[in-house]
Amino acid sequence: MGRITLEGVRKSFASHLIIKGADLDIDDGSFVVFVGPSGCGKTTLLRLIAGLEDVSEGRILIDGANVVGVPPSKRGLSMVFQSYALYPHMSVRGNIAFGLKMAGLPKAEIDRKVEAAAATLNLTPYLDRKPRELSGGQRQRVAIGRAIVREPKAFLFDEPLSNLDAALRVQMRLEVTRLQRQLGTTAVYVTHDQVEAMTMADRIVVLNAGRIEQYGSPLELYERPANIFVAGFIGSPRMNFIADEAARRYGAATIGVRPEHIKASRDGEGWEGLVTDAEHLGSDTFLHVDIAGIGNLTARSIGEIGLSAGDRARLLPDPAHIHRFDENGKALHA
């Protein structure tokens, strides 16, 4: 079991309020990702759940029991750190076994579990090496091995893949997801990589300046962002925002259209403007178009559409995918 509930959690460092009241319910077995801009409090929130920081106000419940005041060692969670934080003086075996040793398991059982975890993570040949004799990817696996071997109530990950190169990151992303499904253990995962968030999460928590802006499945966030912040944060390239005159016609203070929901053409319907930049990726083309009275919009087209910088183009937003926001930035639903 591993259901984590946050009730009105606040955290201040000295006189700075960093987490400004977080309410969250993380279901047993689900994979929840925290995303948000740098410094918004993702790590802090994770450390509060871990018990490495004390909450200033509010309650944290694990399986219904309030854990405020319970030290991290007694919360039954494991954590994978961005820096891996392996014990440099212990072998891979020692690193993975440490938690089991602390729990006082018999030696034979420890050996069996460590070997099973090592086999799952392809670490068997390295069991007797020291962390400094491993590559970054292998160290990452050891850190994960150390987390899974204890069969915790939940895994906490703080940007675990950010030190790996792009190819390895994709591979580890898949492995972590597969492992989590297979074990069925609750996972809380911090990242600022959108692709990681969208692909790994059952549900995403979007944080901004210490507040939870929205909590929902990746598609919910994409299709029905709660406010301008979430709309702009989720999706790449960013959603286009249009204010004033054009927005008022839709009965909103601001409207938003994603680049993939704007149809660009040389002389079709829509707003007319000048192409300032064209990014040709082969599979897609991103056009940046300056439109008088509206501003600079980005449009994404599949494949090549034969428009380049300096050309004049027409942009037609898909009316079914226009997001409307009120003057406070909150989404308006029809």
Next chain:
Amino acid sequence: MARQASPARVLTTTIAAWVVGFLIFFPILWMVLTSFKTELEAFSTPPSFLFFHWTTENYATVQGRSDYVHHAINSIVIAGGSTLIAMLIAIPAAWSMAFAPSPRTRDILLWMLSTKMMPPVGVLVPIYLIYRNFGLLDSRVGLVAVLCLGNLPIVVWMLFTYFKEIPKDILEAARMDGATIGKELVYVLTPMAVPGIASTLLLNFILAWNEAFWTLNLSTSQAAPLTVFIASYSSPEGLFWAKLSAASTLAIAPILVLGWFSQRQLVRGLTFGAVK
């Protein structure tokens, strides 16, 4: 980006280093040489450097007159005991200062260090009276206590600087792995800080071994360590340079041997952090 040093430069720095090294070492060398002279030669002007009548009679006299082994055991007990107790107190103290600091931690560290700036004579009388009333004069327990407390600020300070270098993540990982604070100290922090702890231990042992103010003032015979043994040769009947030198050589011999074998460790510990 290592600068290519010219041969001339290497030569001059090498010579300079040897000269400085020799100057520092000379008093010790002179003491050892003197200990093998007769009292008459020890005084002679101009002093004879190597060509004198080598004799070991001073060592025999010293051993016959006072009990070297008794003093040496006291030195070991006092230096060793005070060092061990100081470490047991200082490791948790330095841990909390390095990893769970409060807004006042820096002030506390500075205050602790400031106690070392006061000359010990300033508190000699009160401590002497306290010791007299509690029957701690000339007792090993009393000396262990006073040396332990005297060196504690330096020990805590040194350990604090070493612990600061250890990534906090690793200790937090241990906590997440279910280690209590005690186990975290024993299984993670201490093994990782071994070079720092070892050099602190050695340095503190050497300081305690050589400590002369408190040992001379608070002990006479029962608990007297080697410092008292040396001092007893510079008194009433006048100075006996050769015997004093023999006593001193005997007194520093153990620590010299210890220092020789641990010099690599000492240098590594003292430059920890400075050279990565």
